[in-house]
Amino acid sequence: MPSIIRLSQQVADLIAAGEVVERPASAAKELIENSLDAGAKHITVEIQGGGIALLRVTDDGKGISADEVETAFLRHATSKLRTKEDLEAIATMGFRGEALAAISAVAKVELLTKTEEAPFGRRVELAGGEVLSNEEAGCPKGTTIVLKDLFYNTPARHKFLKKDVTEAGYVLSVCQRTALARPDVAFTFIKNGEIVLQTPGDGQxxxxxxxxxxxxxxxxxxxxxxxxxxxxxxxxxxxxxxxxxxxxxxxxxxxxxxxxxxxxxxxxxxxxxxxxxxxxxxxxxxxxxxxxxxxxxxxxxxxxxxxxxxxxxxxxxxxxxxxxxxxxxxxxxxxxxxxxxxxxxxxxxxxxxxxxxxxxxxxxxxxxxxxxxxxxxxxxxxxxxxxxxxxxxxxxxxxxxxxxxxxxxxxxxxxxxxxxxxxxxxxxxxxxxxMPPAYAEPEWKPSATVRPAVPLAVEVFEETPMQKPPTKANEEAAKAPDDTEVSWRFVGEAMGTYIIAERGDTLCLMDKHAAHERLVYEQLKKEADLLPAQLLLEAPVLHLEARETAVLLENRATLLRLGFEIEEFGGGSLRLLSIPSVL
Ligand SMILES: Nc1ncnc2c1ncn2[C@@H]1O[C@H](COP(=O)(O)OP(=O)(O)OP(=O)(O)O)[C@@H](O)[C@H]1O
Ligand SMILES: [Mg+2]
Structure with missing residues (x-):
């Protein structure tokens, strides 16, 4: 048998799919981009089980005509590019004709779509890239794509997925970025039946x-x-x-x-x-x-x-x-x-x-x-x-x-x-x-219909207690560097922030806040498991980037051991219920 062989189409497709679809978030990104290219004004992304069990993207874009629904899933099949010159100035989000082929190679897919002109819609089912059914269906104008059991046929890839909460965080992050990119489009993100993110598409x-x-x-x-x-x-x-x-x-x-x-x-x-x-x-x-x-x-x-x-x-x-x-x-x-x-x-x-x-x-x-x-x-x-x-x-x-x-x-x-x-x-x-007087931005007020990321009455937690200016720690921080040989000499303080110290011909500037944080961190590390927690009277709401929230949730048990108790507070935010009493 020759040592070099041409891979079967199925294996080649799986390899190619790996480049485009790495996790539920990358599939969501491709599907959202398709919706945007189709001129959608409303896009809803829904997930269950971190997007691995189910990922559904619904749009009100132009839809796909009945005779093209199967072509859309072929590799290198696109309506967005014609010649190599078009590659020089890409004006659409997609252009490779790869995404749907890649997604359908690694998930069970259901597509429902209808164009303005068509009297009926179309429903197509695929698994592992194979078309299982293609029939007429009643549906509104636009496209809905449902992915189930992502990576069901590629266990190696499935193994590398993170916990559901983390994968959901990645999908949320994709939705956030796209919503920021397109304020004119209304986005809704639903996680396990709960609306986590919603933008009105008012163009602002x-x-x-x-x-x-x-x-x-x-x-x-x-x-x-x-x-x-x-x-x-x-x-x-x-x-x-x-x-x-x-x-x-x-x-x-x-x-x-x-x-x-x-x-x-x-x-x-x-x-x-x-x-x-x-x-x-x-x-x-x-x-x-x-x-x-x-x-x-x-x-x-x-x-x-x-x-x-x-x-x-x-x-x-x-x-x-x-x-x-x-x-x-x-x-x-x-x-x-x-x-x-x-x-x-x-x-x-x-x-x-x-x-x-x-x-x-x-x-x-x-x-x-x-x-x-x-x-x-x-x-x-x-x-x-x-x-x-x-x-x-x-x-x-x-x-x-x-x-x-x-x-x-x-x-x-x-x-x-x-x-x-x-x-x-x-x-x-x-x-x-x-210059003329500073440009006055027209006063912006959230409209009554817009839901903020966190309830307005609750102040978002910006400064952690660790960031509060330390006092005693200043001197400790100055002593912090290793003093095994010649010891550091405290020279003074600059800008109310930096401690200046010298040792031999070395001059050191130390951010006293960072130094204090480090001291507290070391103490926390040493005393982990023994740390008594202190409940906060006014539990602040943390509004972090989606992936940061996911990491905190994933490590909730560890944080609790360290005295930090957090809980989900809706809209992708968290509430901090307790902190280590040492803080
Ligand atoms: N939501 C949608 N609404 C209307 N047409 C769609 C939608 N999704 C896909 N299509 C059609 O299917 C074709 C194939 O989609 P696919 O995502 O595979 O490729 P692409 O968007 O052209 O390029 P890329 O691989 O870079 O995303 C698109 O070119 C488009 O014509
Ligand atoms: Mg695409």
Whole structure:
């Protein structure tokens, strides 16, 4: 028998399916994208058993005609692409003709669909890629696809699925991202018969943010709206106080496609650099519109990563859009300050390298950058372009988590070849003379029909008790580093946040909050199982990113042993009932 053989079609299909469908969330993503491409205005995603037992996506899109229902499940069968030239500028979410073939290879599928013109709908059943039945059926215009027993015929893949609660969290996360990408579409997510997420499709991104993350996030948003080199950036960033300890509140939607992209991440984080301490990450909900020809979405089977033909322009557009939003908000605050401090600010006369032209059109900023500004953003861009996941920032944040930060990260020591950095106060002062009053976003109020992510009356739990400024821990934190050889000498404190210490020729900056957290963490680790819990009088509601919630729920028993008792509180939120009394 020859050692090299051609695989059977069935095996080849299973292998190909593995690339597209990794878990229920990836199947949900493909089905939702199909609904969007079909022009749906209402999409409902329903799951049972984490989406493994059942995943149903219903839409009111254009439907599939009776003579094409079986073709739709063939590999490389698509209505969205015709020639290789079309690949150069993809304007739809799907384009490979792979998703339905992949899904039907690894699940039992039922499709119900009807077009506007057809007198009847069609019902098709498939299992393992084989059509079992194809018959007339009564149904409204649109498409419903039901998947049952995902990976029933690929036990190896099934083994790698996580607990139902985690898989459900992943599906919720997909729904959240898509809802943010398409505020004009009404999304409903139902988990085990309970509505977990609902957006009204009123076209307002702020409404979606409110539905997903509650009022506490919606009221901390700064509008972003700018255009640079035919790249439009719009949406919101969170005020600095809305920042998180991770990037879980960063959402980037490029041409309405939720994506992960290091350039976008770096641009936002650099714009916030002076506003946030190391280890804090801004919240961002940003839509970037760019000519499809300038964008490659065909670099990963999941289509969640994109490549920009002109990354530098994209970086500039986002950086300045966010910087402008932050400056305007500071200007608004500035206007309320006492005259003496205004004068003090006016004394700063250094030349500003940043000169973004501010809004003429009330909805857009034209990003004409001065030479200095271009040079500056070039330097930042160069620093981060080789770290697609913002590695520099991650490294800095890791240092912060261990209680240490680099001087360069704090902007105290200039990096060797970095050009002069803009002085934000100077920028503000210079801009104050030229810019119109801060753009006033039309007052946004949630409509009576919109359900927030958490009940409005309940304050979302933002600051954990561990983040409260420590007192005694400051000195302890200063002693924390290893003192086996020469001991550390406490030098002083900077910005009310960093402890400065020296040892030999080493200078150490320590974030005292992070250091305190570390001390408490070590204590918790040592005393695990012995920790008495303290019930909270007002149990705060935690509104976290879907996957974070899933991880907490999955580890509920461990947390309970440590003194943290949590319970589900509806709408994807959690309630914290107790904390270790040591906190
Ligand atoms: N919900 C739907 N409503 C209307 N037509 C649909 C729907 N889902 C699928 N189709 C049709 O079936 C075809 C095949 O879908 P499939 O998802 O396999 O491929 P695709 O969307 O074209 O590309 P990709 O593999 O990148 O998703 C689509 O091109 C579309 O014409
Ligand atoms: Mg598709």
């Amino acid at each position: 991104l702020k409404t979606v943010i409110y539905c997903l993350f509650g009022n506490s996030m919606a009221e901390k948003l700064l509008p972003v709206a700018a255009q640079h080199e035919n790249i439009t950036v719009s949406g919101f960033v969170g005020r600095p106080e809305a920042a998180r300890g991770s990037r879980s509140m960063q959402y980037f939607l490029v041409n309405e496609r939720p994506v992960k992209n290091g350039t976008l991440q770096s641009a936002v984080e650099q714009a916030f650099r002076k506003q946030l301490t190391v280890g804090r990450f801004p919240a961002a909900f940003l839509h970037v519109s760019i000519h499809p020809g300038q964008l490659d979405v065909n670099i990963h089977p999941a289509k969640t990563e994109v490549k920009f033909a002109r990354e530098k322009d994209v970086f500039d557009a986002v950086y300045y859009a966010v910087k402008t939003a932050l400056s305007e908000s500071e200007m608004a605050d500035f206007a309320f300050q006492r005259p003496s401090s205004m004068e003090k600010k006016a004394e700063i006369t250094a030349k500003t390298p940043m000169a973004v032209q501010f809004r003429e059109d009330p909805t857009l900023v034209r990003g004409d950058l001065s030479e200095d500004a271009r040079e500056y953003s070039s330097a930042i861009y160069k620093k981060h372009k080789n770290s697609p996941n913002g590695d520099d920032i991650i490294r800095e944040s890791n240092l912060a988590q261990s209680g240490m930060v680099s001087l360069a990260a704090l902007g105290i020591l200039a990096e060797p070849s970095a050009p002069a950095k803009p002085n934000d106060k100077t920028e503000l002062q210079a801009q104050a003379k030229t």
